[in-house]
Amino acid sequence: MASQFLKYAVLLQKYRTPLLVVSCGGVFAANMLYHVFPDKSYRPLYQAWYKGEPVTLSEKLEGVFQQVLKDYGISSTKNFSSFASFGFHPVGAGVPWLPAGAQIGIPANFNSTPDDLSGITNRSIFINGETVDWSSDTGSALKGALVFSPEAQKFAMAREVARLQAGGPVLNAAVAPFCLGGVWVYSVLLKQVFGLHAGPLLVRGAVNVLALSLGAVSYLLTSDAVNQWIDYSSDRRAASLSHDYAKGGVEFYDKILCRNKIVRTLMGQKGEEMYASSGNLFPAHLHKLKHTSYTSRREGILTLLNKDKV
Template structure:
């Protein structure tokens, strides 16, 4: 047994560079898969369906989408496409400069207006096993939070365009392999510092575990920091298109916060565990947020508006 372990250790030492490169490359490829082939993966996951058939994006929303691309001055419009998705705000995946391009899902509630909320009220939303009654006070508040003005819709779509066009998916996918490579660096440095390269196997194993732990913490912190930077950057670019988009951004986040507060009330204990009283999402765990705080994103756009007025 010891002989096999030693042979395995020698093999790892001999081919550690190729193994490290292959591992990092494999992790990066896995993270990028659904962005390289968004039509085969991401779209299938988020596509809205009705009576066994995929929902077709309405002409109204297709027109809004094309207008956003025009306003955002996207050079290669053909590299972006939209589809009808489920959920309540746009989602997107893909890399515009790759052959498959980028795809953005636009939800049905974007078809709704204050005068015609049919895109919302004709859907059954289940919370805690019960259908939301749109006639109740909570149901009415939720319905109002799901209806966005055209300006808010444009901003929501534009922030996805900005995120994808700036290479957000590539940067996000690179975090894990970067930190995986960091584990090897941490291990080498720690062994060098403590003079353990020729030390007992148990001590070297302990150092490797420590390096793995540091790598995991680095991953969570780096991933979180990068995610927030991408979110704020996307908001800034989307709001920077025009004052109309900036005002739409403020409304968009106001509505999201209002929606989350209503869901917190409707969902009971589970809602209190998921949503903060402010409407933000609680952190996934100690080292990582689920999303960049919506209140901060709204304040960021308000700051941009004030700068323009000054």
Template sequence: MAPPFLKLSAFLQKNRRSLLLLGCGGAFSASIFYHAFPDSTYKNLYQAWSKGEPAQLSGKLEETFREVLKDCGVASPKNYHAFASFGFHPVGAGLPWLPAGVHIGIPANFNSTSSDPGGITDRTVLINGKEVEWDSEAGAALKEALLFSPEAQRFALAREVMRLESGGPVLQATAGPACLAGVCVYSVALKQIFGLYSGSLIARAFLNVLVAGLGAVCYFLASDSISHWLDYSSDRRAAGLSRDYARGGVEFYDKILSRNKTLRLLMGPKGVEMYAPSGNLFPSGLLRFKHAPYTLRREEAIVLYILCILHRH
């Protein structure tokens, strides 16, 4: 009677095409799942709460959101929904052509202005277990970094709209299946080239581990490269809407960098680990850098703004 391992190996060999299709489909579905049902996944995760109830978006921000959709030329604005989210800048998920549509979270600080910072100072922000004192020097710097002009707010919303309108989540979801398929094809090809199917079981196992490791590295690099491309592409499309949007993009990234520098100071050793002195985020791992650096995105925003000025003249 053949050992269970050999039976499993024979089963995998016999059904490898079907299993490959199933695996690629599963990887794609897992990546796109919360974009297919953003109302019951992503929205619930980022929903802001107030006094035990979901926080409601202000009429002002609802109007701003609809104006941004109009400026972006969205074909089906009814498929875009805004909600009040926690955090300090907009987040979004979904695909406009699916029944659930797109859900974009807008934070409370977008309600604030320099003359009325209530959306910021009315909130309790804890850093290292201590409440931020808005009257302190660091608190005042953080408050200033969280105040966005209407142009910066519109740019921040527009870049989320552009990313989701162009089907960015679908493109990101293809990285996993593509790398999985590549691992399987390379594994089979190398075994055939080196004649390992009739050779040592240990040699085949070593090759499988090696190819799987290379596939994981390729996935990280491909996924992050796609994310960077989408970041830059969304920024360009949002800044290209008008001179005001381009100017808002410069301010938006200036404020993010200023905020991160302040958080680096307030958070102590943990802030030093998370934020670079420039205000960029440090990579989450040796091979992972999920988003394009904020300094580079600010530099590109400045270039786009200059081009808008020159184009107007």
């Protein structure tokens, strides 16, 4: 067994560079697969269905989406396509400059207006196993938090367009292979500093474990930092399109914060564990950084609005 282990160790040492390149490339490809074929992987996952049939995006929302692409300066709208998704705000995946393009899902509640709430009230929302009563005070407040003005709808769509157009999925996918390469760098540097290249196998193994731990920590921190940078950058690009887009961005995050506060109340103890009293999300895991807070994203857009007034 020991000789077999040594044999593998020698092979790894001999071919470590090509193995590292292949490993990093494989991790990057695995992370990008979801975005290279969004019509096959992403769209079926988020597609809205009704009575066993996929919901078709309304002409109204398709028109709004095309206007957003025009406002953003997208020359070829063939790179972006939209579909009706479930949920309460737009989601997107894909890379616009690849053949399959990018897919952006737009939820049914974007069809709703203060005078016509059919896009909301004809849906059943279950919280803690119970259906939300739309006629109750809490239900009425939740309905209000789910209705967005045309400006807020445009901002929400533009935010996804900005994220995908700027290559957000590529940046996210690059984090893991970058940190995997960092594990090799950590291992080499530690052995070089402590003169362990010719040291005992057990000690070198311990150094490799330490390097792997450092790589894991680097991945967690870098992944969260990149996600937050992408979020802020996408907001800034969308809000910079016009004064109306910026105002819509403030409303959009106001409504999300309001919705989360209401859901927090409805969920009870579970809601308090998931949402802060401000409406921001708590991290899903202790080792994760905080989610990009909605309050800070709202404040960032308000800062842009104030600069415009000066």
